[in-house]
Amino acid sequence: MTTLDDRPNTALLVIDVQNGVVAQAHQRDAVVGNIAAAVAKARDAGVPVIWVQHSDDGLVHGSQQWEYVPELARADGEVVVHKRYGDSFEDTDLEAVLAERGVGSLVVSGAQIDACIRSTLHGAFARGYDATLVSDAHTTEDLSSYGAPAPDLVIAHTNLYWGHQSAPGRTAGTVTTADLTFA
Numbered sequence: 001m002t003t004l005d006d007r008p009n010t011a012l013l014v015i016d017v018q019n020g021v022v023a024q025a026h027q028r029d030a031v032v033g034n035i036a037a038a039v040a041k042a043r044d045a046g047v048p049v050i051w052v053q054h055s056d057d058g059l060v061h062g063s064q065q066w067e068y069v070p071e072l073a074r075a076d077g078e079v080v081v082h083k084r085y086g087d088s089f090e091d092t093d094l095e096a097v098l099a100e101r102g103v104g105s106l107v108v109s110g111a112q113i114d115a116c117i118r119s120t121l122h123g124a125f126a127r128g129y130d131a132t133l134v135s136d137a138h139t140t141e142d143l144s145s146y147g148a149p150a151p152d153l154v155i156a157h158t159n160l161y162w163g164h165q166s167a168p169g170r171t172a173g174t175v176t177t178a179d180l181t182f183a
Helices: 028-044 093-102 113-126 151-162
Strands: 011-016 049-052 080-083 104-110 130-139 172-176
Touching: 011 028, 011 093, 011 113, 028 049, 028 130, 028 172, 049 113, 080 093, 093 104, 093 172, 104 113, 113 130, 113 151, 130 151
Parallel strands: 011 049, 011 104, 049 080, 104 130, 130 172
Antiparallel strands: none
């Protein structure tokens, strides 16, 4: 269990599912559908959904590319954390948002797996959070022209190694959207 004191709650993080981030993403529509299902499950269980939204010189704050995909809509009262770095904790108010809600366990979904998702998973784990990756609710674009493996291999490898992550007092792992529960 989490190493964070008095933090028994769970939150769902939806990271960077923005038009410009997932436009060319591997299995975009299926992944966005799975993220929508995870959001619905979290809402039904009364679990906070935290939206993380990236901006940088190539993803300009306020632009159409910066906006979340139209298939995913924030509900009233759901927080947006704005970030400029891969790790959603880095130079943001994410930690304060989670502490205010007593969250010590994170369920993670979004894009891109080989950048912001991995950075956030590791950042959360190093900070004492339990961190579960929704194995079929994350994606990336094809970066093989830069020497990266094909997207399906990046996703499979991340699911493999995150499913076996461990550290004292914390849990990690993966779960499919179908098996995801917030009980």
